[in-house]
Amino acid sequence: MLDITEFLPYQLVHLANKVSDDFANVYKEQADLTTPQWRVMAHLAQSSFTAKQLIELARIDKSTISRAIKQLESRGLVELRADEKDKRSKVLFLTKEGREIYKKLSVSATAWEKSMLKNLSEEERVILKAVLHKLNEHI
Numbered sequence: 596m597l598d599i600t601e602f603l604p605y606q607l608v609h610l611a612n613k614v615s616d617d618f619a620n621v622y623k624e625q626a627d628l629t630t631p632q633w634r635v636m637a638h639l640a641q642s643s644f645t646a647k648q649l650i651e652l653a654r655i656d657k658s659t660i661s662r663a664i665k666q667l668e669s670r671g672l673v674e675l676r677a678d679e680k681d682k683r684s685k686v687l688f689l690t691k692e693g694r695e696i697y698k699k700l701s702v703s704a705t706a707w708e709k710s711m712l713k714n715l716s717e718e719e720r721v722i723l724k725a726v727l728h729k730l731n732e733h734i
Contacts, residue, residue: 618707646664
């Protein structure tokens with residue numbers, strides 16, 4: 596019989612939730628962001644995207660993404676511009692203030708990650724990232 600606690604999907608989801616919840620303390624305390632807001636900002640820090648693209652990238656449902664975008668826009672952290680390729684669509688960008696907040700959070704995120712992985716050797720960290728990449732590419 597299957598022991599759910601030893602089943603890989605269960606272990607991955609359980610660990611991902613614990614990691615996400617712990618890291619959430621960083622962006623909640625420092626920037627008063629929700630998890631969807633953080634994910635939107637993190638993606639926009641890499642490039643500009645439409646809301647539809649963010650739904651796919653962040654793997655968050657449409658209503659949650661829409662709410663996060665509206666909240667970030669009202670705080671002046673993101674702005675919407677007409678898409679040059681498709682005038683019916685809007686492209687999201689971080690504002691100057693949004694980029695500044697993300698830059699500060701990036702420093703904290705890097706420190707948080709380093710602290711979380713401190714019990715792993717350098718070789719284990721490399722293997723962990725390689726295994727995660729390999730599993731992600733396979734599915």
